[in-house]
Amino acid sequence: MASDNDVIETPSVRPLEADERSRLEGAGVEPADLESVGIDPAGVAEKEYSYRQLLDGGLEESAAEALRRTFSLPWSYQTEGDLDDRSEAVSGLGDAERAWIAASADEDWQGFEHAGERSIPTTTETPDERPYPRPTPVTAVTGVGGSNADQLAEAGIRSAERLATIHAGEVASVLDLDVLHVRTWRHNARELLRE
Known part of the structure; x- marks a missing residue:
């Protein structure tokens, strides 16, 4: 398996299957566009490239993203620090969600206590019960x-x-x-x- 620092410069080793070509084109990417930047279209279809390799090879970010989704490509073949970088880039979390994520970093994360400033309303009296009401008979x-x-x-x-x-x-x-x-x-x- 290639590392993310390796950019494969060879054109397509094997011809594309009809369904692979269709999926590429469905992602808005022509095989010739990939070949023009030294990326093997058949290799993309076989998941030989990571998202990071596509970007490093010179493919536009929107095209790389479309290919990553279409072919379920990995973000990167490098693991050190990659997950942390991606988790920091996630947006759209509210304050309560951030607090829950921060609280889930320790061993007590499965408890029902709320880590944020707001409290979760429950109908239970003891902390050992689940924080939702019992079913109505x-x-x-x-x-x-x-x-x-x-x-x-x-x-x-x-x-x-x-x-x-x-x-x-x-x-x-x-x-x-x-x-x-x-x-x-x-x-x-x-x-x-x-x-």
Whole structure:
């Protein structure tokens, strides 16, 4: 495998397959454009080049980026410092996300504590529980009694959240229920969850 400092100066060793040519052209790059800067188009298709090699070879950044995405090319064959450089270049993170990333650098990163200045609202009382509410029992849905809940549980429907997302016809068929009852329960579950 070539290092990123090696620029291959030979033209195409083998002719391009039709699908490779099509993918190159789909990325907006003509094989002749690659050959003009000493880059083997077939080598690009076979992932013999990294993104960094394409740039170092003289290819425009937009073309190199399009080829990297199209052919899933590596950023670089050099690993030392490359990941750090790319992680510093990532933009679009908010303050809370940066704080979470900073907190994830130590061994306690899997905890549910929040590393930022804002706190995460939870419905739990003890720190050992997950920071999201428990599912709403299916019996909280208007019209679903204990025996109906047992039937629904046979189909894996144990919460109002799950009942609100079912396909009423399939559930009615599997449980041998009236589809109108199941549709009503689903509607009532959706109304309950909207409150």
